[in-house]
Each structure stands twice: as C-alpha cells, then as structure tokens.
Amino acid sequence: MAAPSPTEPAGWPLDDRGAAYGDGLFETLLVRAGRPLLWDEHLARLARGCHALGIPMPPEHDLAAPLAEAGPGLEVLKLTLTRGSGGRGYRPPAAPAPRLRWQLAAFVPDSGRWWNGVRVRLCRLRLGLQPALAGIKHLNRLENVLARSEWQDDAIAEGLLEDAEGRLVEATAMNLFWRRHGRLETPRLGRCGVAGTLREALMGCLSLHEVDAGLEALMEAEAVWLGNSVQGVWPVAHLEDVEGRGLAVWPVGAAHRAFQAEAHALLGYPCLP
Amino acid sequence: MAAPSPTEPAGWPLDDRGAAYGDGLFETLLVRAGRPLLWDEHLARLARGCHALGIPMPPEHDLAAPLAEAGPGLEVLKLTLTRGSGGRGYRPPAAPAPRLRWQLAAFVPDSGRWWNGVRVRLCRLRLGLQPALAGIKHLNRLENVLARSEWQDDAIAEGLLEDAEGRLVEATAMNLFWRRHGRLETPRLGRCGVAGTLREALMGCLSLHEVDAGLEALMEAEAVWLGNSVQGVWPVAHLEDVEGRGLAVWPVGAAHRAFQAEAHALLGYPCLP
Numbered sequence: 001m002a003a004p005s006p007t008e009p010a011g012w013p014l015d016d017r018g019a020a021y022g023d024g025l026f027e028t029l030l031v032r033a034g035r036p037l038l039w040d041e042h043l044a045r046l047a048r049g050c051h052a053l054g055i056p057m058p059p060e061h062d063l064a065a066p067l068a069e070a071g072p073g074l075e076v077l078k079l080t081l082t083r084g085s086g087g088r089g090y091r092p093p094a095a096p097a098p099r100l101r102w103q104l105a106a107f108v109p110d111s112g113r114w115w116n117g118v119r120v121r122l123c124r125l126r127l128g129l130q131p132a133l134a135g136i137k138h139l140n141r142l143e144n145v146l147a148r149s150e151w152q153d154d155a156i157a158e159g160l161l162e163d164a165e166g167r168l169v170e171a172t173a174m175n176l177f178w179r180r181h182g183r184l185e186t187p188r189l190g191r192c193g194v195a196g197t198l199r200e201a202l203m204g205c206l207s208l209h210e211v212d213a214g215l216e217a218l219m220e221a222e223a224v225w226l227g228n229s230v231q232g233v234w235p236v237a238h239l240e241d242v243e244g245r246g247l248a249v250w251p252v253g254a255a256h257r258a259f260q261a262e263a264h265a266l267l268g269y270p271c272l273p
Numbered sequence: 274m275a276a277p278s279p280t281e282p283a284g285w286p287l288d289d290r291g292a293a294y295g296d297g298l299f300e301t302l303l304v305r306a307g308r309p310l311l312w313d314e315h316l317a318r319l320a321r322g323c324h325a326l327g328i329p330m331p332p333e334h335d336l337a338a339p340l341a342e343a344g345p346g347l348e349v350l351k352l353t354l355t356r357g358s359g360g361r362g363y364r365p366p367a368a369p370a371p372r373l374r375w376q377l378a379a380f381v382p383d384s385g386r387w388w389n390g391v392r393v394r395l396c397r398l399r400l401g402l403q404p405a406l407a408g409i410k411h412l413n414r415l416e417n418v419l420a421r422s423e424w425q426d427d428a429i430a431e432g433l434l435e436d437a438e439g440r441l442v443e444a445t446a447m448n449l450f451w452r453r454h455g456r457l458e459t460p461r462l463g464r465c466g467v468a469g470t471l472r473e474a475l476m477g478c479l480s481l482h483e484v485d486a487g488l489e490a491l492m493e494a495e496a497v498w499l500g501n502s503v504q505g506v507w508p509v510a511h512l513e514d515v516e517g518r519g520l521a522v523w524p525v526g527a528a529h530r531a532f533q534a535e536a537h538a539l540l541g542y543p544c545l546p
Contacts, residue, residue, distance in 0.1 A: 012285040012292045014374055019285045020353070021414035022295030053415070054422060080293070090414060090421040090445055101287055128465075129437055130401035132419055140413035141294035141363060142326070145356075146405055148363040149327060164402055172363055192401075 016099060018082025021090065022139035024098075025049040026080045029197075030107070030230050030267055034070040036077065037267050038229050041197035046081065049136035055083050055098050066102040076107040076230055082139070109231055110157075115260070115272055117237030117252040118157035120171065120226065122215070123147040124242045127163045127192040135195040148172045150242075157234060158226055161193075166214050169193040174228045177208070178221040179255060184208045185217065198229040201266050206259075219248060223255040232269045233260040289372060291355025294363065295412035297371075298322040299353040302470075303380070303503050303540055307343040309350065310540050311502050314470035319354065322409035328356050328371050339375040349380040349503055355412070382504055383430075388533070388545055390510030390525040391430035393444065393499065395488070396420040397515045400436045400465040408468040421445045423515075430507060431499055434466075439487050442466040447501045450481070451494035452528060457481045458490065471502040474539050479532075492521060496528040505542045506533040 017023035027046055030037040043060060050057040058081065066077055080101050086093035109115075125147045133140065147159050158171040168187045170176050175196040177186045186203075188210040189195045202208055211217070218224055224236035235256040239248045250256075261271040291297035300319055303310040316333060323330040331354065339350055353374050359366035382388075398420045406413065420432050431444040441460045443449050448469040450459045459476075461483040462468045475481055484490070491497055497509035508529035512521045523529075534544040 011287045011289070014284045014376055016284070016292070017418075019289070019292040020299075020412070021418055022412055023415060023418050026293075053419070090417040092418060092422055094425075103287055125405055128401035128403035130416065132398055133415060138415055139293070139295055140415045142296060142406060142411055142413045143403065144363040145290075145294055145296050145365060146326070149365055152367075 010101075012082070012099070012101070013085060015085045016082055017084065017087065017092070018080065018099070018139055022141070023053070023092070024055070024080060024082030024139045025053065026078060026137055026139060028076060028078045028230055031067065031070050031075040031077050031104070032268050033072050034067055036064075036067060038197045038201055041200045041229070045137060045195065045197060045200070046079075049138060050081075052132065052136050053083070053138065054092065055081065055096060058098060058100055062100060066104055069104055071106070074107050074109075075104055078103045080139070107230070109269065111232075111269075114157055114234045115232065116235070118226070118234045119155055119238040119240065120158050120160055120236050121151055121156050121240045121244065122242050122247070123150050123159040123161050123172070125150065125161070126166075127161050127169050129164055129191040131191055134192050135189050137194050144172050156240075160239070162215070163192050167212050168214060168217065171226050174226040174231065174234070175199040176224070176226060177202075177259065178218060178224040179259070180217060180221045182222075184259070185211045185213065188212055196228050198227050198263055198266065202227075202263060206262060221250075223253075223259070224250055225256065225259055227263055229267065232267055233263040235260065283374075285355070285372070285374070286358060288358045289355055290357065290360065290365070291353065291372070291412055295414070296326070296365070297328070297353060297355030297412045298326065299351060299410055299412060301349060301351045301503055304340065304343050304348040304350050304377070305541050306345050307340055309337075309340060311470045311474050314473045314502070318410060318468065318470060318473070319352075322411060323354075325405065325409050326356070326411065327365065328354065328369060331371060331373055335373060339377055342377055344379070347380050347382075348377055351376045353412070380503070382542065384505075384542075387430055387507045388505065389508070391499070391507045392428055392511040392513065393431050393433055393509050394424055394429050394513045394517065395515050395520070396423050396432040396434050396445070398423065398434070399439075400434050400442050402437055402464040404464055407465050408462050410467050417445050429513075433512070435488070436465050440485050441487060441490065444499050447499040447504070447507070448472040449497070449499060450475075450532065451491060451497040452532070453490060453494045455495075457532070458484045458486065461485055469501050471500050471536055471539065475500075475536060479535060494523075496526075496532070497523060498529065498532055500536055502540065505540055506536040508533065
C-alpha cells in the first residue's frame with residue numbers, strides 16, 4: 001500500500017477517486033535526518049480526515065514506510081491517501097480500498113528571507129463555509145489555488161483569507177496567529193480552513209485562544225505571524241489590501257521572536273535573535 | 274494530449290495538480306453511435322470552467338478525438354482536464370500545460386426504473402456558497418461524495434441538496450426542475466451547484482425560470498423532475514426528509530411526460546406515454 005513498486009505505476013489510475021473528485025486527504029511534513037516532525041499531530045489530523053470522509057485510516061506502519069527512504073538532511077514528505085477506485089459516480093464503494101502514495105524531496109526553508117518578516121496581502125477570494133470539511137486537509141483545494149493565483153509578485157510571501165462572512169481564517173498555505181492586548185489568538189476553524197499541525201502543537205504548549213474575528217483584530221494586534229509545520233513561523237511585517245495598498249506595518253521585535261522560538265523548537269529550526 | 278499512448282501511462286502522474294488539489298474540470302457526456310449529445314453545451318461549460326480557473330481551453334479537435342474510438346451503441350464519455358503538473362504548492366505554473374484524459378464506457382440508462390418516477394431524499398449536508406466555483410464542473414466534488422454517502426437504500430434514486438442558507442440547489446448528480454402555478458422553474462446556480470448541460474439546453478427551448486427558492490417551492494409544485502445529459506429526466510414521485518419521513522407525493526402524469534419528452538428529444542431517448 002505504501003511505495004510504488006516496480007510492478008505498479010507511480011501515479012494514480014484513471015479511475016482513482018482522488019483524481020476524479022478530490023476524494024482523499026494529504027499531509028505534508030518536515031523530515032529531519034529521517035525523523036518526521038510533529039508526527040503525532042499529522043497522524044491525528046489524518047485520522048480526523050479519514051473519520052470525516054469515511055475512509056479507513058491506514059496502519060501507522062504503512063504511513064511511516066517512506067521514512068526509510070529519507071536521507072541525512074532536511075526533506076519534505078507528502079503523503080496522499082485517497083478512497084481508491086470503485087463506487088458508482090459520486091457514490092463511494094461499500095468497502096473502499098484506500099490508495100496511498102508518497103513523494104519525498106529535499107527541502108530548504110525560505111529562512112533568510114521570511115523568518116525575519118514578510119509582506120502579506122489580503123485575498124479577494126473568500127472561503128465558503130462548509131463545516132463538514134472544515135479543519136481537515138482534504139484534496140479539494142481549488143479555493144487555495146485560486147487565492148494563490150491572485151498575485152505574482154515574489155516579494156509578497158502569502159495571502160490572507162477571510163471567510164464568506166468576513167472572519168479571518170488563515171493564509172493560503174499557513175495558519176494565522178496574532179497577539180492582541182497581550183493575548184495570543186488564532187482563528188477558530190470550525191466552518192472552513194485547515195487546522196495546521198504546528199498550530200495544533202502550539203495550542204498544546206502555549207495559551208493560544210481560538211477566536212472569531214475580522215480584520216480589525218489585526219489592526220489592534222501588537223504582533224502577527226503566519227506558520228506551518230514545514231516553513232516554521234514568519235513574522236508579518238507588512239499587510240496590504242487586495243489592491244496592494246498598505247494596511248498595517250509591524251516592526252519585527254522581541255514579541256515576534258518569542259513566539260517564533262516556541263514554534264521553531266518544535267521543528268528543530270533556530271531561534272533568531 | 275488526448276488518448277494515453279503506449280509510451281504514456283494511462284493514469285495521472287503523481288505530481289498532477291488534478292490529483293493533488295482537484296485543480297481541473299470534467300465533462301461526462303452521452304455518445305450515441307459515436308455522436309456526442311449536447312456537444313456544444315459541454316464545450317461551452319468546459320470553456321467557462323477553463324476561464325474561471327485560468328486553465329487554457331484545449332482545441333475542440335483534441336476533445337473530440339476519443340469519439341473515434343466509440344462503438345455503434347450508447348456510451349458515456351468522461352473527459353477530465355487538469356492544469357497539468359508544475360507550480361509551487363498551490364501556486365499554479367505561469368504557463369500551464371493542461372493534461373487531458375478520457376474514459377469511454379458502454380452505457381444503459383436506468384430507464385425502466387427511473388423514467389417512470391423516483392423516490393428522492395433530502396440530504397443533511399448543505400452546499401457551501403462559493404460564487405468563484407459555482408456552475409462549473411470542477412474536480413472538487415467532496416460535497417457531492419459526502420451527500421451521496423448519506424443513503425445506501427437502492428430504492429432511493431437521488432438526494433436533494435439545499436445550500437447553507439436553505440435554498441434548493443440540485444441533486445447530487447442531477448439538476449432540479451419543477452412546475453409551480455403552471456410556471457417551469459429551476460434553482461439559480463450563482464452561489465453553488467453545477468449548471469448541467471441538459472438544463473442549459475432546456476433553457477434554450479423552454480420558458481424555464483431561474484429562481485431562489487426553498488423547499489416550500491416543491492410543496493407548491495404540480496410536478497418535480499431531476500435531469501442530466503446522461504440519464505435523461507426522472508419524474509420525482511416521492512420526496513422524503515433526512516430521516517426518511519414522507520414529505521410529498523406526486524402522481525406521475527401528463528405534465529411530467531411533456532417536460533420529459535422535451536428533454537428526451539435532445540438526447541435521443543424515447544417519449545413515454
């Protein structure tokens with residue numbers, strides 16, 4: 001079920017439900033010298049996704065098998081799990097045989113550029129509300145693709161997404177965090193968005209409050225960050241609106257570094273001065 | 274770009290964006306003795322989808338190529354077009370090289386059973402609102418898969434979907450039509466749902482009004498139908514709620530048959546007495 005064998009093509013069969021309907025899940029994780037970071041959090045999110053979609057969760061042994069192929073450096077492992085083939089149209093097969101594929105690639109974080117502060121833009125696209133799919137990392141990611149298509153300027157690191165009702169949710173591929181009146185906050189993700197594993201781990205070791213809040217929360221914030229389990233934490237230095245007009249500037253200081261250090265300790269990334 | 278050649282595997286490469294993110298579109302069409310039905314409507318919807326997603330529309334010649342493989346009977350052709358490989362994460366490549374795959378299979382409509390009236394159930398899942406993706410037939414179909422998973426009883430032909438705000442939208446794989454006070458109506462699809470090609474063609478030859486309406490519209494209806502370009506038109510005879518309790522019954526009569534005959538004429542299916 002794990003690695004493509006010589007007798008099995010490395011890709012997806014034409015009738016795979018992942019390719020046909022996005023009927024599956026994925027996890028992208030940091031691997032350091034063969035050791036996966038935040039492994040428990042990744043397994044837990046995949047299990048939540050399997051439960052939500054009704055796909056049998058593979059045994060941990062199968063999910064961990066690709067780690068044997070990892071080299072001595074820093075790599076990113078992408079695991080993709082689909083419901084497999086079968087069923088009739090949208091109707092899933094009664095006894096799905098899930099299909100697991102993986103990709104492992106050497107990785108260098110965008111550290112020098114982004115760990116010291118990023119420019120972020122508000123996206124025009126707003127995320128639709130779908131509680132049945134919220135939080136999990138499923139393969140229906142067209143909203144993220146459309147949002148990431150909104151800018152080409154490489155100086156802009158990420159785009160912030162609001163939901164259809166104007167609440168802050170996340171960035172296109174990262175979670176959002178801020179400190180306001182001394183309190184660490186992150187958007188609640190019960191209606192849309194992906195609950196990142198770094199966010200999950202930070203909630204276990206910091207007093208991080210899930211809130212419903214609009215853009216005004218950022219205007220009141222002393223510090224704002226984006227983070228995920230592969231790139232680590234990027235302090236937000238500049239926020240722009242959908243037209244590229246400046247909305248806010250945050251000088252990167254000690255408050256940024258303290259939160260970043262907590263996150264980077266979980267990923268084996270450095271604390272920055 | 275069309276059929277898989279002997280040197281190219283028939284499936285999708287691991288890095289295809291369709292398989293990774295559902296970053297693509299599909300069309301499922303009826304083929305009668307090698308002739309595609311509602312071809313112009315399928316091409317037009319695919320072109321709208323390409324425009325919405327920023328995927329180059331393939332030349333008609335490539336899309337029509339699989340028809341040369343069709344046999345003398347009734348078949349269904351599924352065309353799937355993805356943005357291809359490349360890009361960085363969600364970010365699409367600057368110059369995408371779309372990938373087209375097709376599947377052709379013999380087809381027998383569920384005629385005897387469904388053309389004479391079906392049992393339909395209301396789904397628990399409600400469609401999220403996302404105007405950026407509404408109407409087109411993209412590959413992010415987890416909502417349809419989850420909705421279709423709500424019942425296993427083969428006596429229930431389809432499930433009706435409302436949107437997050439309680440408006441009627443469609444069935445899991447068909448469009449919805451009804452006649453109320455003598456007027457033919459169908460849900461407006463600007464916020465979610467798929468604009469079917471049979472619906473499109475019927476709007477060109479009948480006075481069919483797009484409306485925003487909730488379940489109460491069906492309670493006032495003289496006749497209700499489901500339809501798509503492959504199965505034709507199913508009169509709705511019984512409607513049940515999410516618990517399986519009866520909501521309404523419509524004896525299938527002349528009003529049903531008139532609308533069905535219009536649709537079936539477009540697909541080469543019989544008029545029923």
